[in-house]
Structures are given as structure tokens and as C-alpha cells.
Amino acid sequence: MTTLLVSHNDCLYHDTTPAHPESPDRLRAVLRALEDEQFQYLARDDAPLATDEQILRAHPAGHIQWIGASVDRAAQEDHVFLDADTVVSPGSFLAARRAAGAVCHAVGSVALGEASNAFCAVRPPGHHAEQTKPMGFCLFNNIVVGALEAREKYGLERVAVVDFDVHHGNGTQAMFERDPKLFFASTHQSPLYPGTGAANERGVGNILNVPLAPGGDGAALEAALRDAVVPALEAFEPDLIMISAGFDGHKGDPLANLNYETEDFGIATELLCEAAQRLCQGRVVSTLEGGYNLGDLAASAAAHVAALMRY
Ligand SMILES: [Zn+2]
Incomplete structure (x- = not known):
């Protein structure tokens, strides 16, 4: 059994303006790190385009049309801003469909037992996108599209x-919070953008938020996972664990104030993979x-994928 890497060059052509932190160089840095010899046994697939049917499970048709029309306008204007920091370029529609399609493809490979787990190296990211609102650099909520594909x-x-x-x-929380068969757990800095994620946001008992104070380190992350998230996963009994x-x-x-080290991402990944082995035959799909920070991003993603490959 293998770990599957899913990506696509189209994800490089979502251009966010020159000074934007969510840059194509992020993905280039991650993919370059995954060329190292220790990753030679990764299986590698190109991401398919997510279909309308797949995206429509998470977003209404009007949302897809809004993104598409904005991208069409960007053909004339180079960039169209959807909010203060979420921007599309002529390549963004294909990139966003590849990103959501990657997660759907990874879910299929893991569900069918073709891979033991998978990582999707894609952009734009997805977890801030709400049902009818792109935001926070995100157009479609890739992981929600993938979760609904799994189901x-x-x-x-x-x-x-x-x-x-x-x-x-x-x-992700907004799209999960009324469905007791979906579970969402988040560790994040608080206070910080987008301002949600208080511990008392519990959905229908299926949401677990563990806000961390600025300055929190890897020990805080590990404690949150070990003491709160993993026990909640055990109570929920998932058929699949996905990782944002x-x-x-x-x-x-540069955008936040937690103090994780590169290797903390490996430790976090191992905790989740161990839970998946006990709970759902090891099925893990990460995106x-x-x-x-390009260097830290690349090294941290490599630590994450190296940990996936140990399961
Ligand atoms: Zn973030």
C-alpha cells in the first residue's frame, strides 16, 4: 500500500497579484520538496477537474456561476477581487476545479483501497469558502466537496x-454544523482571522474547536490533538478522516503567531494516522x-507527507 500525491500544473495558473501571500510559488515549493529521494515511492496522480455534480453537493449553482463569471471578467482585467483578499485571474476556474477534483480523486483512491492515504498539493485552498461565499483566498471548499464525494x-x-x-x-464548520454524520475539529490561533472558532461553537455536538493563544507551540498542538481531538474522533467513529x-x-x-516547528507537523500527522488505523482502516485524505513562508511550508509539508508514508 502506498501514499498517493495528487496535484496538477493548472493549480499554478491561479494568479493572485504579485504581492499576494497565496502565491503559485507556494505550490512550486511544496512540489519541489516532494521530489526528494525519500519520496520516490509516492504514487503520483494528476488531479481531474471536479465536475459540476461534485461541486454542487457543497455549493449552489449560483456560486459556481459567480466564480466562473468573475474569471471571465478577469480575461479583460487580469484580476477580479471577490473580497479584500480573495482574487481570481484567467486561470483560476481551472485551478479551483483541479483543487476540488484532487480531493475527490484522493477520496476515491483511498475508499477503493488503491492507496492507504493521500495528500493533495493544490491551490487555491478551500477551508474558508462558505456555501455561497468565496473568502480568505478560497473559492470552492475543496475538503467539503471531497467529504460529500466520500459519502x-x-x-x-x-x-x-x-x-x-x-x-x-x-x-467547513458552517457546512458541517447541522449534520450529525459529519464531524469537524479545528485547532487554530485565537484571536485571528476569520474570528470564528470559539470553543462554545459546537454545532449539533459534531463541532470541536480548540482555540490556541498566540505564542502556542507544538506541545499545545499535540496536547489539543491527543487530549481533545483524538478522543472526539473515537467517540464519532468515522469511516474516513480528512485533514485540512x-x-x-x-x-x-508571516501571517500568524503560533510557534510550531517543522517536525510538529509530522507528530500531528502520526497522531491522526494512528487514530485512523484504529477507527477506519487507516483511511486518511489530506489537502x-x-x-x-515558502521554506517552512515546503519543509512542513514534507514532514506531513513523510509521516503519511509511515502508515
Ligand atoms: Zn491559514
């Missing part, structure tokens, strides 16, 4: 998403969210 197409009825990005995954893998909790990240 509708592969019969994995109970899906858990664990989000260790430094920002709260408000979009944001690496912006790294101490070198890239944030991470804005």
Missing part, C-alpha cells in the same frame, strides 16, 4: 475533518490549506 459516491457515511491550519476553518493541512502555524509564518 455520496463511496458510501463512507461518517466523515471527520481535522483542520490544523492556524486559521479557523469557518467554511495548513502549515501557517509554523513559527516562521493543502495555508502556509506562507
Whole structure:
């Protein structure tokens, strides 16, 4: 059994303006790190385009049309801003469909037992995108599209998403919070954008937020996972564990103030993979969210994938 890497060059052509932190160089840095010899046994697939049918499970048709029309306008204007920091270029529609399609493809490979687990190296990220609102650099909520693919197409009825990005995954929470067969756990810095993710946001008992104070380190992350998230996963009994893998909790990240070290992402990944082995035959699908210091992002993603490959 193998770990599967899913990506696509189209994800490089979502151009966010020159000074934007969510840059194509992020993905280039991650893919370059995964060329190292220790990753020679990764299986590698190109991401398909997500279909309308797949995206429509998470977003209404009007949302897809809005993104598409904005991208069409960008053909004339180069860039169209959807909010203060979420921007599209002529390549963004294909990139966003590849990102959501990657997660659907990874879910299928893991559900069918073709891979033991998978990592999607894609952009734009997804976890801030709400049902009808692109935001926070995100257009479609890739991990929600993937979670609903797992349920509708592969019969994995109970899906858990664990989000260790430094920002709260408000979009994922909003789309999960009324469905008791979906579970969302997030560790994130608080206070910080987008401002949601308080511990008392519990959904229908299926949401677990563990806000961390600025300055929190890898020990805080590990404690949150070991003492709160993993026991909650055990109570939920998922058929699949998905990870919103944001690496912006790294101490070198310019957008936030947590102090994780590179190897903390490996430890976090191992805790989740061990839970998946006990609970759901090891099925783990991870997708890239944030991470804005190129060197730390690349090293942290490599630590994450190296940990996936040990399971
Ligand atoms: Zn983030």
C-alpha cells in the first residue's frame, strides 16, 4: 500500500497579484520538496477537474456561476477581487476545479483501497469558502466537496475533518454544523482571522474547536490533538478522516503567531494516522490549506507527507 500525491500544473495558473501571500510559488515549493529521494515511492496522480455534480453537493449553482463569471471578467482585467483578499485571474476556474477534483480523486483512491492515504498539493485552498461565499483566498471548499464525494459516491457515511491550519476553518464548520454524520475539529490561533472558532461553537455536538493563544507551540498542538481531538474522533467513529493541512502555524509564518516547528507537523500527522488505523482502516485524505513562508511550508509539508508514508 502506498501514499498517493495528487496535484496538477493548472493549480499554478491561479494568479493572485504579485504581492499576494497565496502565491503559485507556494505550490512550486511544496512540489519541489516532494521530489526528494525519500519520496520516490509516492504514487503520483494528476488531479481531474471536479465536475459540476461534485461541486454542487457543497455549493449552489449560483456560486459556481459567480466564480466562473468573475474569471471571465478577469480575461479583460487580469484580476477580479471577490473580497479584500480573495482574487481570481484567467486561470483560476481551472485551478479551483483541479483543487476540488484532487480531493475527490484522493477520496476515491483511498475508499477503493488503491492507496492507504493521500495528500493533495493544490491551490487555491478551500477551508474558508462558505456555501455561497468565496473568502480568505478560497473559492470552492475543496475538503467539503471531497467529504460529500466520500459519502455520496463511496458510501463512507461518517466523515471527520481535522483542520490544523492556524486559521479557523469557518467554511467547513458552517457546512458541517447541522449534520450529525459529519464531524469537524479545528485547532487554530485565537484571536485571528476569520474570528470564528470559539470553543462554545459546537454545532449539533459534531463541532470541536480548540482555540490556541498566540505564542502556542507544538506541545499545545499535540496536547489539543491527543487530549481533545483524538478522543472526539473515537467517540464519532468515522469511516474516513480528512485533514485540512495548513502549515501557517509554523513559527516562521508571516501571517500568524503560533510557534510550531517543522517536525510538529509530522507528530500531528502520526497522531491522526494512528487514530485512523484504529477507527477506519487507516483511511486518511489530506489537502493543502495555508502556509506562507515558502521554506517552512515546503519543509512542513514534507514532514506531513513523510509521516503519511509511515502508515
Ligand atoms: Zn491559514
